[in-house]
Amino acid sequence: MNDWLADVKWDAQGLVPAIAQDATTGEILMVAWMNHEALEETARTLRSVYWSRSRKKLWRKGEESGHVQNVSEIRLDCDNDVILLKIEQLGGIACHTGRRSCFFQKLDLDAQGQGHWVTTAPVLKNPADIYSK
Amino acid sequence: MNDWLADVKWDAQGLVPAIAQDATTGEILMVAWMNHEALEETARTLRSVYWSRSRKKLWRKGEESGHVQNVSEIRLDCDNDVILLKIEQLGGIACHTGRRSCFFQKLDLDAQGQGHWVTTAPVLKNPADIYSK
Numbered sequence: 392m393n394d395w396l397a398d399v400k401w402d403a404q405g406l407v408p409a410i411a412q413d414a415t416t417g418e419i420l421m422v423a424w425m426n427h428e429a430l431e432e433t434a435r436t437l438r439s440v441y442w443s444r445s446r447k448k449l450w451r452k453g454e455e456s457g458h459v460q461n462v463s464e465i466r467l468d469c470d471n472d473v474i475l476l477k478i479e480q481l482g483g484i485a486c487h488t489g490r491r492s493c494f495f496q497k498l499d500l501d502a503q504g505q506g507h508w509v510t511t512a513p514v515l516k517n518p519a520d521i522y523s524k
Numbered sequence: 525m526n527d528w529l530a531d532v533k534w535d536a537q538g539l540v541p542a543i544a545q546d547a548t549t550g551e552i553l554m555v556a557w558m559n560h561e562a563l564e565e566t567a568r569t570l571r572s573v574y575w576s577r578s579r580k581k582l583w584r585k586g587e588e589s590g591h592v593q594n595v596s597e598i599r600l601d602c603d604n605d606v607i608l609l610k611i612e613q614l615g616g617i618a619c620h621t622g623r624r625s626c627f628f629q630k631l632d633l634d635a636q637g638q639g640h641w642v643t644t645a646p647v648l649k650n651p652a653d654i655y656s657k
Contacts, residue, residue: 395639417550506528
């Protein structure tokens with residue numbers, strides 16, 4: 392094992408969260424999880440590879456959709472338990488809903504302090520079209 | 525319970541990760557965890573409140589250091605399990621190491637693909653001075 396991978400503080404499931412941030416605009420596009428193998432392959436190929444917790448397998452971002460992420464920088468936080476990727480999002484869509492970013496729900500608070508989540512970004516491509524083969 | 529809080533998909537420990545992003549520059553300053561109470565108080569006071577997993581109590585960011593985070597926006601991702609805060613970092617220091625951001629370790633890869641983490645940001649204030657009373 393490379394030392395730099397051993398420096399990462401993996402959780403009880405052997406995972407760390409990874410933030411994908413647009414390298415140019417600074418926009419946060421998504422958060423997913425990585426295991427040891429995913430991070431190693433991401434660094435080696437400079438394309439984002441995550442661990443899909445639902446499918447329980449490596450998830451090479453864009454392998455079905457074509458929405459590959461080119462990685463220009465990999466960072467680690469002070470506690471060694473969160474990864475930050477600076478990326479270029481091919482196709483301009485990171486989210487499985489067909490939106491640019493996964494963070495399209497914004498909390499709206501009324502005068503009484505009651506909140507609700509408002510969708511703030513358009514669907515750029517129909518998900519059915521993203522994942523059709 | 526407010527509906528908007530019920531929309532959040534808390535993990536088995538009742539927590540979600542929360543990213544604090546500089547509202548002006550887009551820089552990612554830190555990632556911490558929130559429980560239901562932390563998120564509710566954050567929305568009500570518009571100051572970041574986290575859940576300290578190590579101290580097992582609410583962590584009102586800046587309560588000791590003065591490095592309060594004023595919250596201008598609260599966002600939720602498509603899976604409802606990650607929070608994004610757009611903030612103003614008072615004092616200019618988010619990290620307990622005395623640096624602006626927690627993400628000061630950058631992966632440096634040599635020609636052989638061997639990596640190591642390089643510290644890329646200066647300590648702005650001695651941590652001993654941040655937390656002294």
